[in-house]
Amino acid sequence: MEDRYSIIGKDVPRNDAVAKATGAAAYTDDMKLPGMLHGKLLRSPLPHARIRRIDTSRAERLPGVKCVITGEDTPKVKYGNWRLFPTTQDEYPLAVDKVRFIGDEVAAVAAVDVDTALEALELIRVEYEELPAVFDVDAALAKTAPALHEASPTNISIDRKISYGDVERGFSASDYVREDTFTVHAVSPGYMEPCSSLALCDLDGRITLWTSTQTPYIVQCLLASTLGMRENDIRVIKPFVGGGFGGKMELRPWEFCAAFMARRTGRPVKFTLTRQEELCYGRRRHPMKLWSKVGFKKDGTLVAKDLKILLDGGAYNAMGPTATFLCGNFGAMLYRYPNYRFLGEHVYTNKAPASAMRGFGAPQSLFAAETQMNMAAEELGIDPIELRIKNAMVTGDEIPGVATISSCGFIESLQEAAKMSGWKRKRKNFKAGRGIGVGCYSFISGGVFNWFNTQYPFSAAEVRAFADGTVHLLTMASDIGQGSDTVLKQILAEELGLGMEDIRITSADTAMTPQADLGTWGSRVTLMGGGAVQNAARKIKEELFGTVSARFDLNVIFEMECRNGRVYAKGKPERGMTFGEAVALAQKARRGEPLVARGYYTPRDKGLVTPAFSFGAQVAEVEVDRETGIVSVKKMWTAHDCGTVINPMAVEGQLEGSIHMGLGYALSEELQVENGRTMNNTFLDYKMFTAEDMPPGESVCIETYEPEGPMGAKEAGEGLASPTAPAVAEAVYHATGYRCKDLPITPEKILKGMKK
C-alpha cells in the first residue's frame, strides 16, 4: 500500500538548522544600520522604592550621547498581555514614580557606542526613597506587608478557582488521604540568544522593529498602545531567534525604548541585553508553594483532590495570570478526579517577574501531582505505574466544564515506558545507590481563551500558487528554533502534493503576513498555525480541482488529488496535469488574477483550555553517590503521544531539549535570590546541564489521531518539560530514601534526607 503521506512523518531537517550551526544566521544583534545608536538601560538598585528625582543632565552632556529618557518622557501607558482585563496591565516601559524590583528599568540612554552608553548610565543620578520590600509569598501576604501596586492591596493580583464534584464528600468516602506541601524554585529560560531589538523610524514616522520575540503581533499591538500610535504604523519583524521558551512573549522595555528613541533621534537604535541582565532581571519560571490533598480508595481508585497554589509572581503580572489558570488545569489532568477543587493565587513580591516558561505552570503543578502519586503508590502498596494506569484518562473523558479529551495515548505511553526501561525488574532488584522512577505529563496544544483580546483569527496563512509550480506561504507564526517554519511547510507540501523545495515561506513580519497570529507559546503553532495553512491549502485545491475537472470533463463523482507535483482524478491518474499547469489554467480562467487563498484557525466550542491534549510517561534511572549526594542520571526513557508525528527529527529534538531542561530543573538549575538580588548571574554559577552531562535516552511516539489537529497532530515538546523532575525525584528516592518535596534536588538535601 502506498504511504498515506508523502512528507508528513518524514525526517525533514529544520529550515534554520544549517544557518544556525554554521553561524550564517543573522540574529537581531548581528544587524547594523547606518547611523545606528546603541541603547542601554539604567535599572533600579533597590527592590522597592519611590523615585524622588532623576537628573539626567550630566549623562546628556557626555559626548556621544544622543538621547536619554526616563518614564517622565514617555506617554506613561501601562501594558500587559491580558488586554481583555485592563486591570491586570501593571507595567510601564520605564518606571513611573516607583520601582518594584532590583533591575526595574528606570531610564534609557542611546549613544554612538555601547561603552559611551554605559558610561552615561553612571552619570544619571536617581534619588530614591526606599520602601519596605517582600521577597516571598508568605511575607507578601502578611497583614503588615507593603503593597507593591495600589490596585492590589493584598498583593494578590489575580486568583483562579476551579471546582467540580464534592471534594469534602470525596475525602470522607476515601480509604486513604494524604496531604503534602511542595515548593519549587525559580529557573531561567536560559535561551542562547539574549534579547535584542533594533528600531528604525522612517520619514513618515512609522516604526520598523526587528526583535527577538516569540510574539510579533503582541509586540506590535502593545508597542502601538504604549507609544500612542496606530497598530499598522508599526511593523514588527522577527529575524532568526535563538530560543525563547516563554521568556520572549511580551512587549519588553527595550523594544519600547528602541522604538521611542528611534522616533526621537531619527536614527536607528539597538538594544541587546547581556547574559547578566538576562539572569538577574529576566523572566523566569514561577517559584511556587503547592499544597495538595488527595484521597484514594484502598484499591487505588482516585476519589478527590484539593489543590492550593501560591505563585511567587515577582513585581509584575507578566504571564502570571495564565500560569495561575493553567496550574489548576494541569492539577486535574492525567487522571480521573471525580471531585476536584483548585485555588490559585498570584502574589506580587519585590523580585524580577516570573512569567511563562516551557510548561507554563505544568512543571510545577505536575511535580507536586506526580510526586504525590508516587508517595501514594508506595503507601497503598501498588506499583506506581500500575496505580497510574488504573486512574489514567482515556479518549473521550471529560473534564467537567473544561474540556473533552479528543485523543489520548496515556495508558499506552505508561506501558511502553515500563517495557522499554525494564521497570519491573529494576524496581525490584536495584541495590541502594541505584534507582528508577516515573513521572508523567499532559499538555495543551494552544489555548482557547482570548486574554489578548485579539480582533483577528488566532492563526492565519496565505498561500500564493504560481504557474511555475512553486507556492509562497505567508504566515505570522514565529519560528524561534522550535521548527514551525519547517512543519508548516511540510503541512502545505503534503496538502498540495509538492516538495519542500517548491515552497517559499515568509513568516513573522506583521506588515507582510496576514493578520494575525498570537505567537509561539502554549504549544499552539502546529495545531493552530497548521490548521490555518491547511485551510488555505484546501481553498487552493478546490480551485485547482475545479479547473482540472473541467479540463478533462470529469464525472462530478470523481475524487481529486494533489500528489507528487500533479493534480489529477484519484481513480484515473492519467486525467491530470502538473501542479504548475493546473495553476496556469486556473489563472487563465480567472483572466490573469493570481491564485491566492487565505486560511484561518480560531478554536471554537473547544471548552475553556485547549483544543487538544498531549500525554506521556517518562522513566529515569539514576545512580547516587551516597557519600557525596551527587546524582548521575544513567538513562531516560520516554513514551509520548503527540498525535500524528509530522517531523520525527524535530520531535526528537524537542524531546532531547526537554530532558535537558527538565534535568536542570530537577538537579542543577536555580536562580538564587537573596533579598531580591539574583546571586548567580553567569552560566558558571547558573548551572545548566552541558552536552557532556546529558544521559542517553530512548523514546517512542505513541501515535494517536487528534481530530482537531492538522493531519491528526498535536503538541510535542513543551509538555515534556514536566515529567523529568518527578521521575528523577522518584528515582533518587528509590536509590537513597530521600524524598524531594522541595526542588531542586541537591547533593546537600540528599545527604541530609537519606535513610541510613
Next chain:
Amino acid sequence: MTLSKFDYYGPKTVAEAVGLLGEIGEGAKVMAGGTDVLVRIRHRMLKPRAVVGLKRIEGLNGISCGPKRGLSVGATALLADVAAHRGIRRLYPGIAEAALGTANVQVRNMATLAGNLCNASPAADNAPTLLALNAELTIQGPGGERKRPLEGFFKGPGVTDLAPEEVVTAIFVPPPAERSGTAYLHLSARGKHDCTAVGVGVMLAMAGRKCRDARIFISACGPTPLRAPQAEQMLIGQVPTDKRMAEAGVRASGEALPICDIRASADYRCRVLGVLTRRALQAARDRAAKKG
C-alpha cells in the same frame, strides 16, 4: 565584545614585559590565556589601563618533564597541553588530572597553568596538587629572577605574593619521590564543566608498608588553597589503612575554613571534603603501590 578601553602590549621577551610593567605602573595587568582577565574586564570587575600579554614571548610555553629533572611548565603552556602531555600523565598523573578537570575544552585550549595560579581563585583546580608536590615558581622582576615555593604564594582570593612589576615565568615540580603517588579529586553540583565547590590534592610517599610522607591541600574551602597538616601527621609513619585514611579525611575537613556560598554550604563542604580526602588518599596510595 565590549571591553573598557585599555592599551595592549605584546612584548617579545620576559625582560621587555617586566620593563613595560615598570613603565606603566599602576593599572597594568599581565595576561597569559586571558580566560580570567578578559572575562573580568568584560564584567567590569577589572578596569586595567594596560594589558601586557605574554603569548608572543617565544619559548615561554615549553614543557619539560623527566624522572630525574622533574617537571617544568612555562608560563604560557596551555592547560590542554599539560593535560595531554605523556610525561606528565605518567610521572605526575595528579597534575594532568587537575588540568583536565579545569573548566571545559575551549577554556583549556586558551588557559594556562601559570594563569590559573596567578588568578589565585580559592577554587583553582591546579593549585592543590602542585602544592602537594612542593612546586616552585620562577619569577622575573626588575631585580632579576627569583624562585619561591608555591606554598605561601596565595595571600587571599585574587591576591598573591607577586609584586606588580613581576611575572611568573615557569612552574617547577621536583622529581616525584620514590614510591609516591598523587591524586586530585573535586566536585560540584553539576557533573562536568563546573567551578569546583570542594577539591583536594594529595601526595603520599611510602616506605615499606608505612607512609613516609603525606601532603594534603584543599581548594574552595577557604580564602586560599589550604594545607591540612594535622591530617598529614595522622598518616606519616603509619600504615595507611582505609580506616586511617577516613579518619585523616575527617581531620582534614576540620582544618578547612569553608564558607557558605552559592556553590555549596559550609556544612556540605566539610562533610564531602572528608570523603574526597579519603578517596584521594586511597587513589594516591594505590598509585604509589603500583610504582613498587
